[in-house]
Amino acid sequence: MLYLIGIGLKKEDITLHGIEACKKCDQIFFERYTSYISDERAAYISKLVGREVHELSRSELEGKASKLMERAKSGNVAVLTGGDPLMATTHKILFIEAKSQSIKTEVVHSPSIVTAAIGASGLDFYRFGAPCTIPTWHEHYSPVSFYETINKNQMNNYHTFLLFDYNPTTQSSMSVEDAIRVLEEGEKSYKKGIINDRAKVFVMHRVGWPDQKIAFTTIEEAKKLKLSSGPTMMILPANLSDIEKDMIASMHGANV
Secondary structure (H helix, E strand, C coil), X not given: CEEEEECECXXXXXXXXXXXXXXXXXXXXXXXXXXXXXXXXXXXXHHHHCCCEEECCXXXXXXXXXXXXXXXXXXXXXXXXXXXXXXXXXXXXXXXXXXXXXXXXXXXXXXXXXXXHHHHHCCCHHHECCCEEXXXXXXXXXXXXXXXHHHHHHHCCCEEXXXXXXXXXXXXXXXXXXXXXXXXXXXXXXXXXXXXXCCEEEEEXXXXXXXXXXXXXXXXXXXXXXXXXXXXXXXXXXXXXXXXXXXXXXXXXXXX
């Protein structure tokens, strides 16, 4: 049997369901290229469930998934993921592959950055449109097509998740300053007037962690924020409802 177990955002977020599922397993694996899981966190879970926890590399999880399936055919195997287990395409592919081989599967859900960020912002979840990822630019790679999603959401009065590219090597998202620079390049290409220094955004840094930082501020001020390494994203809000304005004022002390 294959268990896909989400372990949430911080060390203590693994659920009782997840713990009990791990205790049933002969082998427990985790990966940290879709979402960071520290050695400390892996050791904490290992102690909690009384099983050794092994790290899977990207190639082992994607290119050599057949070995994982063979293990799941003859015993119980768990793959631990940060956040919710079916948010990343990688884990969806594992699920599909297991089903195609008639391997029993169980998914153990947990908080993800998306659900946590909505709650932490004070915005209404039903007013969010499609998310987009702000890519890290390279010499021959500088896409701005994400702006089309932003524009469509704004036209429909929907909030937009601006997910930042994650670098598994540095175990951190791109910086807010770099993300805004890419957003501004998108604005130069499409010229819709959405991204400018006066536009308000939520900067969401290490959401759900003890040292989380959430700022509702202008893009101009967001550029100046000095943040540590870790998962970061932004939300570009549409027009705010009265209840959203009250929530933002109450939660963040912000002048809306």
